[in-house]
Amino acid sequence: MSIVIAIDGAAGTGKSTVSREVARRLGLEYLDTGATYRVGALYCLREGVDLKNQDDVTAMISTMNVEMRLDPNNPHVILDGDDVSNLLHTDTISLVVSAVATNLDARAVLRDVQRKLIDASRNRSGVVAEGRDITTVVAPDAEVRVLLTADEEARIARRTGDGADPATVRESVLGRDKKDSTVVQFHTAADGVVEIDTTLLTLEEVVGAVLTLAKEAGA
Numbered sequence: 388m389s390i391v392i393a394i395d396g397a398a399g400t401g402k403s404t405v406s407r408e409v410a411r412r413l414g415l416e417y418l419d420t421g422a423t424y425r426v427g428a429l430y431c432l433r434e435g436v437d438l439k440n441q442d443d444v445t446a447m448i449s450t451m452n453v454e455m456r457l458d459p460n461n462p463h464v465i466l467d468g469d470d471v472s473n474l475l476h477t478d479t480i481s482l483v484v485s486a487v488a489t490n491l492d493a494r495a496v497l498r499d500v501q502r503k504l505i506d507a508s509r510n511r512s513g514v515v516a517e518g519r520d521i522t523t524v525v526a527p528d529a530e531v532r533v534l535l536t537a538d539e540e541a542r543i544a545r546r547t548g549d550g551a552d553p554a555t556v557r558e559s560v561l562g563r564d565k566k567d568s569t570v571v572q573f574h575t576a577a578d579g580v581v582e583i584d585t586t587l588l589t590l591e592e593v594v595g596a597v598l599t600l601a602k603e604a605g606a
Contacts, residue, residue: 410459
Protein backbone atom coordinates (compact mmCIF):
# COMPACT_ATOMS: atom_id res chain seq x y z
CA MET A 388 0.00 0.00 0.00
CA SER A 389 1.02 3.62 -0.44
CA ILE A 390 1.82 5.30 2.86
CA VAL A 391 2.81 8.70 4.20
CA ILE A 392 5.06 8.79 7.25
CA ALA A 393 5.42 12.23 8.83
CA ILE A 394 8.35 12.89 11.16
CA ASP A 395 8.48 16.11 13.17
CA GLY A 396 10.95 17.52 15.66
CA ALA A 397 13.47 20.19 16.55
CA ALA A 398 16.93 20.55 14.99
CA GLY A 399 19.36 17.81 15.95
CA THR A 400 16.78 15.24 16.99
CA GLY A 401 17.67 12.99 14.07
CA LYS A 402 14.78 13.77 11.73
CA SER A 403 16.73 13.71 8.49
CA THR A 404 18.90 10.68 9.21
CA VAL A 405 16.01 8.61 10.54
CA SER A 406 13.63 9.68 7.78
CA ARG A 407 16.06 8.82 5.00
CA GLU A 408 16.85 5.42 6.48
CA VAL A 409 13.18 4.55 7.01
CA ALA A 410 12.46 5.59 3.41
CA ARG A 411 15.30 3.41 2.11
CA ARG A 412 14.16 0.33 4.00
CA LEU A 413 10.53 0.70 2.96
CA GLY A 414 11.24 1.70 -0.63
CA LEU A 415 9.57 5.09 -0.19
CA GLU A 416 10.43 8.56 -1.38
CA TYR A 417 11.96 11.08 1.02
CA LEU A 418 10.96 14.72 1.43
CA ASP A 419 12.83 17.19 3.60
CA THR A 420 10.28 19.99 3.89
CA GLY A 421 12.86 22.15 5.64
CA ALA A 422 14.78 22.27 2.38
CA THR A 423 11.96 24.29 0.84
CA TYR A 424 12.55 27.06 3.40
CA ARG A 425 16.29 26.83 2.94
CA VAL A 426 16.14 27.07 -0.84
CA GLY A 427 13.72 29.96 -0.44
CA ALA A 428 16.26 31.78 1.73
CA LEU A 429 19.02 31.00 -0.75
CA TYR A 430 16.94 32.28 -3.65
CA CYS A 431 16.18 35.54 -1.86
CA LEU A 432 19.85 36.07 -1.00
CA ARG A 433 20.85 35.42 -4.61
CA GLU A 434 18.28 37.89 -5.88
CA GLY A 435 19.22 40.56 -3.35
CA VAL A 436 15.91 40.50 -1.49
CA ASP A 437 15.94 41.90 2.04
CA LEU A 438 14.84 38.98 4.22
CA LYS A 439 13.30 41.44 6.68
CA ASN A 440 10.85 42.60 4.01
CA GLN A 441 8.24 39.88 4.36
CA ASP A 442 6.14 40.94 1.38
CA ASP A 443 9.13 40.92 -0.95
CA VAL A 444 10.26 37.54 0.38
CA THR A 445 6.82 36.03 -0.21
CA ALA A 446 6.61 37.51 -3.70
CA MET A 447 10.04 36.18 -4.62
CA ILE A 448 9.36 32.69 -3.27
CA SER A 449 6.08 32.58 -5.20
CA THR A 450 8.09 32.83 -8.43
CA MET A 451 10.78 30.31 -7.42
CA ASN A 452 11.54 27.60 -9.98
CA VAL A 453 12.53 24.67 -7.78
CA GLU A 454 12.52 20.91 -8.25
CA MET A 455 12.76 18.44 -5.36
CA ARG A 456 14.18 15.03 -6.25
CA LEU A 457 12.95 12.63 -3.59
CA ASP A 458 15.31 9.65 -3.86
CA PRO A 459 16.37 8.87 -0.24
CA ASN A 460 19.74 7.63 -1.50
CA ASN A 461 20.43 10.79 -3.46
CA PRO A 462 18.01 13.64 -2.68
CA HIS A 463 18.57 16.86 -4.60
CA VAL A 464 17.18 20.37 -4.73
CA ILE A 465 17.35 22.01 -8.15
CA LEU A 466 16.96 25.80 -8.32
CA ASP A 467 16.64 27.36 -11.78
CA GLY A 468 18.28 24.26 -13.23
CA ASP A 469 21.23 24.31 -10.80
CA ASP A 470 21.81 21.67 -8.11
CA VAL A 471 22.03 23.71 -4.89
CA SER A 472 21.75 20.80 -2.46
CA ASN A 473 25.21 21.34 -0.98
CA LEU A 474 24.52 25.01 -0.28
CA LEU A 475 21.42 24.57 1.82
CA HIS A 476 23.06 23.51 5.08
CA THR A 477 25.87 26.03 5.16
CA ASP A 478 26.11 28.37 8.16
CA THR A 479 25.07 31.24 5.90
CA ILE A 480 21.68 29.66 5.20
CA SER A 481 21.22 28.07 8.64
CA LEU A 482 21.53 31.44 10.35
CA VAL A 483 18.96 33.21 8.12
CA VAL A 484 16.44 30.53 7.17
CA SER A 485 14.15 31.46 10.07
CA ALA A 486 13.44 34.75 8.30
CA VAL A 487 11.61 32.67 5.71
CA ALA A 488 10.26 30.03 8.10
CA THR A 489 8.67 32.64 10.39
CA ASN A 490 7.15 34.59 7.50
CA LEU A 491 3.55 33.37 7.66
CA ASP A 492 2.70 34.24 4.06
CA ALA A 493 5.87 32.58 2.77
CA ARG A 494 5.09 29.52 4.91
CA ALA A 495 1.66 29.30 3.30
CA VAL A 496 3.20 29.31 -0.17
CA LEU A 497 5.76 26.66 0.72
CA ARG A 498 3.26 24.48 2.57
CA ASP A 499 1.25 24.28 -0.65
CA VAL A 500 4.42 23.14 -2.44
CA GLN A 501 5.03 20.53 0.26
CA ARG A 502 1.48 19.19 0.15
CA LYS A 503 1.60 18.84 -3.63
CA LEU A 504 4.86 16.88 -3.37
CA ILE A 505 3.37 14.59 -0.72
CA ASP A 506 0.18 14.03 -2.73
CA ALA A 507 2.23 13.16 -5.81
CA SER A 508 4.33 10.73 -3.77
CA ARG A 509 1.22 9.12 -2.31
CA ASN A 510 0.13 8.33 -5.87
CA ARG A 511 3.41 6.47 -6.30
CA SER A 512 5.02 4.36 -3.57
CA GLY A 513 4.53 6.79 -0.71
CA VAL A 514 6.87 9.09 1.18
CA VAL A 515 8.63 9.76 4.44
CA ALA A 516 8.27 13.50 4.95
CA GLU A 517 10.08 15.37 7.69
CA GLY A 518 9.78 18.90 8.99
CA ARG A 519 8.83 21.07 11.93
CA ASP A 520 5.05 21.11 11.40
CA ILE A 521 4.66 18.11 9.16
CA THR A 522 2.59 16.05 11.63
CA THR A 523 0.13 18.80 12.50
CA VAL A 524 -0.26 21.19 9.57
CA VAL A 525 1.26 19.85 6.35
CA ALA A 526 0.31 16.16 6.61
CA PRO A 527 -2.06 15.70 9.56
CA ASP A 528 -3.69 12.78 7.72
CA ALA A 529 -0.45 10.79 7.40
CA GLU A 530 -0.79 7.12 8.31
CA VAL A 531 2.17 7.41 10.70
CA ARG A 532 2.99 10.59 12.62
CA VAL A 533 6.06 10.79 14.85
CA LEU A 534 7.66 13.54 16.93
CA LEU A 535 11.36 13.06 17.67
CA THR A 536 12.76 14.80 20.74
CA ALA A 537 16.17 14.99 22.43
CA ASP A 538 17.79 17.13 25.10
CA GLU A 539 19.62 20.29 24.06
CA GLU A 540 23.17 19.07 24.61
CA ALA A 541 22.57 15.90 22.61
CA ARG A 542 21.14 17.93 19.74
CA ILE A 543 24.06 20.35 19.72
CA ALA A 544 26.60 17.51 19.92
CA ARG A 545 25.06 15.86 16.87
CA ARG A 546 25.49 19.04 14.85
CA THR A 547 29.04 19.77 16.07
CA GLY A 548 31.82 18.08 14.12
CA ASP A 549 34.08 18.34 11.11
CA GLY A 550 35.56 21.54 12.52
CA ALA A 551 32.22 23.25 13.08
CA ASP A 552 32.30 26.21 15.43
CA PRO A 553 30.37 25.24 18.61
CA ALA A 554 28.98 28.75 19.14
CA THR A 555 27.69 28.90 15.57
CA VAL A 556 26.15 25.43 15.91
CA ARG A 557 24.45 26.38 19.18
CA GLU A 558 22.95 29.49 17.60
CA SER A 559 21.84 27.68 14.45
CA VAL A 560 20.20 24.91 16.50
CA LEU A 561 18.78 26.62 19.59
CA GLY A 562 18.46 30.08 18.07
CA ARG A 563 16.48 28.80 15.12
CA ASP A 564 14.29 26.67 17.39
CA LYS A 565 13.45 29.72 19.47
CA LYS A 566 12.56 31.81 16.42
CA ASP A 567 10.58 29.09 14.67
CA SER A 568 8.64 28.20 17.82
CA THR A 569 6.89 31.58 17.52
CA VAL A 570 4.95 30.30 14.50
CA VAL A 571 4.88 26.51 14.85
CA GLN A 572 4.73 23.95 17.65
CA PHE A 573 7.30 21.18 17.35
CA HIS A 574 8.28 20.42 20.94
CA THR A 575 5.11 18.66 22.10
CA ALA A 576 3.33 15.79 20.41
CA ALA A 577 -0.19 16.54 19.20
CA ASP A 578 -3.02 14.03 19.60
CA GLY A 579 -2.30 10.90 17.59
CA VAL A 580 1.41 11.70 17.22
CA VAL A 581 3.86 9.22 18.76
CA GLU A 582 6.77 10.84 20.64
CA ILE A 583 10.20 9.18 20.57
CA ASP A 584 12.97 10.61 22.76
CA THR A 585 16.18 9.94 20.83
CA THR A 586 18.62 11.28 23.45
CA LEU A 587 19.88 7.88 24.57
CA LEU A 588 18.83 5.80 21.56
CA THR A 589 20.98 4.58 18.69
CA LEU A 590 20.00 5.32 15.11
CA GLU A 591 19.02 1.69 14.65
CA GLU A 592 16.74 1.82 17.69
CA VAL A 593 14.94 4.93 16.46
CA VAL A 594 14.60 3.58 12.92
CA GLY A 595 13.29 0.31 14.34
CA ALA A 596 10.65 2.12 16.37
CA VAL A 597 9.40 4.01 13.32
CA LEU A 598 9.41 0.86 11.18
CA THR A 599 7.28 -0.86 13.82
CA LEU A 600 4.74 1.96 13.64
CA ALA A 601 4.76 1.74 9.85
CA LYS A 602 4.17 -2.00 9.97
CA GLU A 603 1.25 -1.51 12.34
CA ALA A 604 -0.16 1.00 9.85
CA GLY A 605 0.03 -1.56 7.06
CA ALA A 606 3.31 -0.68 5.33
